Amino acid sequence: xxxxxxVSAPADxxxxxxxxxxxxxxxxxxxxxxxxxxxxxxxxxxxxxxxEQALLYKAQLQAIDPSVDYMMTLYLSPELxxxxxxxxxxxxxxxxxxxxxxxxxxxDGGIESYETYYPVFEVMQEVDMVLNLHGEIPSSxxxxxxVLNAEAKFLPHLRALHKAFPRxxxxxxxxxxxxxxDCVKELGDTVACTITAHHLALTVDDWAGQSWAFCKPVAKYxxxxxxxxxxxxxxxxxxxxxxxxxxxxPHKKSNATPSSPCAAGVYTSPILLPLVAHLLEMFGAxxxxxxxxxxxxxxxxxxxxxxxxxxxxxxxxKVVDEIWTxxxxxxxxxxxxxxxxxxxAES
Amino acid sequence: xxxxxxVSAPADxxxxxxxxxxxxxxxxxxxxxxxxxxxxxxxxxxxxxxxEQALLYKAQLQAIDPSVDYMMTLYLSPELxxxxxxxxxxxxxxxxxxxxxxxxxxxDGGIESYETYYPVFEVMQEVDMVLNLHGEIPSSxxxxxxVLNAEAKFLPHLRALHKAFPRxxxxxxxxxxxxxxDCVKELGDTVACTITAHHLALTVDDWAGQSWAFCKPVAKYxxxxxxxxxxxxxxxxxxxxxxxxxxxxPHKKSNATPSSPCAAGVYTSPILLPLVAHLLEMFGAxxxxxxxxxxxxxxxxxxxxxxxxxxxxxxxxKVVDEIWTxxxxxxxxxxxxxxxxxxxAES
Numbered sequence: 001x002x003x004x005x006x007v008s009a010p011a012d013x014x015x016x017x018x019x020x021x022x023x024x025x026x027x028x029x030x031x032x033x034x035x036x037x038x039x040x041x042x043x044x045x046x047x048x049x050x051x052e053q054a055l056l057y058k059a060q061l062q063a064i065d066p067s068v069d070y071m072m073t074l075y076l077s078p079e080l081x082x083x084x085x086x087x088x089x090x091x092x093x094x095x096x097x098x099x100x101x102x103x104x105x106x107x108d109g110g111i112e113s114y115e116t117y118y119p120v121f122e123v124m125q126e127v128d129m130v131l132n133l134h135g136e137i138p139s140s141x142x143x144x145x146x147v148l149n150a151e152a153k154f155l156p157h158l159r160a161l162h163k164a165f166p167r168x169x170x171x172x173x174x175x176x177x178x179x180x181x182d183c184v185k186e187l188g189d190t191v192a193c194t195i196t197a198h199h200l201a202l203t204v205d206d207w208a209g210q211s212w213a214f215c216k217p218v219a220k221y222x223x224x225x226x227x228x229x230x231x232x233x234x235x236x237x238x239x240x241x242x243x244x245x246x247x248x249x250p251h252k253k254s255n256a257t258p259s260s261p262c263a264a265g266v267y268t269s270p271i272l273l274p275l276v277a278h279l280l281e282m283f284g285a286x287x288x289x290x291x292x293x294x295x296x297x298x299x300x301x302x303x304x305x306x307x308x309x310x311x312x313x314x315x316x317x318k319v320v321d322e323i324w325t326x327x328x329x330x331x332x333x334x335x336x337x338x339x340x341x342x343x344x345a346e347s
Numbered sequence: 348x349x350x351x352x353x354v355s356a357p358a359d360x361x362x363x364x365x366x367x368x369x370x371x372x373x374x375x376x377x378x379x380x381x382x383x384x385x386x387x388x389x390x391x392x393x394x395x396x397x398x399e400q401a402l403l404y405k406a407q408l409q410a411i412d413p414s415v416d417y418m419m420t421l422y423l424s425p426e427l428x429x430x431x432x433x434x435x436x437x438x439x440x441x442x443x444x445x446x447x448x449x450x451x452x453x454x455d456g457g458i459e460s461y462e463t464y465y466p467v468f469e470v471m472q473e474v475d476m477v478l479n480l481h482g483e484i485p486s487s488x489x490x491x492x493x494v495l496n497a498e499a500k501f502l503p504h505l506r507a508l509h510k511a512f513p514r515x516x517x518x519x520x521x522x523x524x525x526x527x528x529d530c531v532k533e534l535g536d537t538v539a540c541t542i543t544a545h546h547l548a549l550t551v552d553d554w555a556g557q558s559w560a561f562c563k564p565v566a567k568y569x570x571x572x573x574x575x576x577x578x579x580x581x582x583x584x585x586x587x588x589x590x591x592x593x594x595x596x597p598h599k600k601s602n603a604t605p606s607s608p609c610a611a612g613v614y615t616s617p618i619l620l621p622l623v624a625h626l627l628e629m630f631g632a633x634x635x636x637x638x639x640x641x642x643x644x645x646x647x648x649x650x651x652x653x654x655x656x657x658x659x660x661x662x663x664x665k666v667v668d669e670i671w672t673x674x675x676x677x678x679x680x681x682x683x684x685x686x687x688x689x690x691x692a693e694s
Binding site: 149 | 486487488489491492493494495496550551552554555556557558559561565568569570572573601602603604605606608609610611669679683684
């Protein structure tokens with residue numbers, strides 16, 4: 001087996017780059033992790049809700065690292081009118097992100113019913129703007145809904161949206177279940193799905209009592225993880241990487257008090273391409289690396305690779321750093337202290 | 348509704364009292380929590396594996412608080428011979444605890460196959476000694492086994508044991524699933540089941556990112572918790588309290604590092620009877636309090652209540668202390684900082 005791998009233009013189609021000095025630390029990790037394209041989530045405080053805010057945020061990110069192509073999104077909220085969609089499209093905003101209320105970091109303003117937004121989706125379909133779905137419904141004891149079945153129970157909403165807007169491009173974000181994989185496969189070519197790196201490694205056992213591996217959606221059963229592996233091994237063109245890399249300060253990840261849980265999120269940006277190569281090799285899908293991290297997503301998003309964006313990986317035994325720091329900010333990556341079999345040789 | 352409740356002789360049929368100075372702190376909490384009987388688990392370091400060790404441990408516990416009736420158990424291991432069972436029975440040891448290998452605190456020496464122990468179970472059945480089962484099978488990705496289905500997948504072993512030894516009294520400990528409740532109901536009168544206080548309150552959502560609510564078996568789906576509520580509301584005589592109150596030093600509960608998860612265990616001893624009353628009232632089973640915390644378990648274990656052991660609860664609004672300390676040891680109880688509707692008036 002070759003000791004180097006060349007990957008054309010890796011693109012991360014779901015990443016959290018935060019704000020302020022924390023953004024200065026983590027935005028640089030996109031390129032460091034081997035990626036030249038970042039599809040940027042809008043769940044800041046306050047959320048990115050209009051074109052002007054998105055352009056301002058993009059300018060802030062470009063000031064930190066101008067070498068990355070930032071694709072911007074807006075947070076789906078009642079403020080988002082059909083007119084604003086047209087404006088956003090004209091300004092190059094790529095997608096609209098929908099968060100069900102209260103299911104993850106900064107989602108308190110999330111939506112409760114999709115039908116309210118049908119006029120917005122109509123215009124999105126017309127102007128060809130992507131709808132990015134956090135595909136979970138809120139927990140409810142009376143309907144036996146909890147973090148374990150929140151994604152499976154969301155799938156009827158995905159089916160209904162696709163039926164109502166068959167030409168609207170929809171991405172089900174960070175799928176974690178066999179049910180989600182099967183559902184997306186079954187739907188038409190306008191429906192795609194991102195998969196994170198960490199959900200290729202984790203199951204529920206890994207985050208039981210281990211807050212560093214806790215994220216939303218939570219990692220599920222071993223068979224769900226196997227379904228993610230299978231669809232990547234198959235090279236299915238509508239499944240691609242969206243890391244959902246979500247940095248939090250270490251004290252928010254390591255410490256729970258009886259009244260306050262740990263933050264949800266796993267951070268993979270600074271090691272992303274080597275990590276994905278490592279994991280894909282573990283489950284026999286290394287030959288699908290370029291399809292998963294570049295071709296499939298770029299095809300769906302109409303973002304062709306440039307030849308100049310190649311990244312070369314070489315085989316190694318390298319232990320991942322325990323912490324990454326800049327000024328007063330720091331962040332602990334997934335796989336900290338563990339060995340990866342690949343590293344970036346040139347990019 | 349009355350503002351006081353009298354409960355006859357509360358008995359906790361599953362508790363961890365630890366060793367050394369930590370035992371001095373937590374053993375006193377049995378009586379403080381309203382209980383005069385403690386069925387003591389043997390998973391110390393090293394485990395309690397023979398009669399002599401059990402009697403020595405019992406003497407240590409009696410030296411800390413002589414007012415509590417300690418029922419002792421041995422850890423099922425290859426050292427446990429039929430002759431040792433007879434000796435233990437003669438010395439008043441009440442039960443034998445089986446831990447599947449590696450599934451919870453100090454279970455590395457747990458069993459891998461029950462058939463090896465059939466000669467031991469034969470003698471246990473003959474002398475009428477109880478078999479206490481930690482009912483989970485070890486996780487295995489290839490068989491899609493994880494902490495969520497480990498209990499349901501154990502139930503065929505329970506059925507097989509009951510079939511092979513129909514007169515052997517068996518307790519399925521700390522049931523957390525509807526499947527386990529249904530299975531125990533279906534089996535004969537020699538099979539009973541303990542339920543913890545915390546599993547009446549928690550679901551998987553509560554321990555996601557919240558290590559203080561993490562225990563083994565993990566709390567499951569809302570419908571599983573509902574099944575626990577239902578069987579207590581029904582007053583089923585073979586279901587009773589075993590708190591599985593499991594103290595750990597606070598730093599082992601609050602802090603995870605990327606390489607080391609938090610300890611599994613929820614600690615309820617010092618507030619146990621008020622907590623159980625509070626929870627049963629929340630799901631409409633307060634009239635079953637005495638059956639659940641006393642009558643049912645005492646009947647199964649042949650430990651009749653004495654009239655002198657009555658405990659009186661009175662209605663209150665009392666916030667649970669955040670931490671309980673003695674010398675260098677401390678422990679944080681479940682429900683810390685939250686209000687309970689009942690307190691102990693006299694015992």
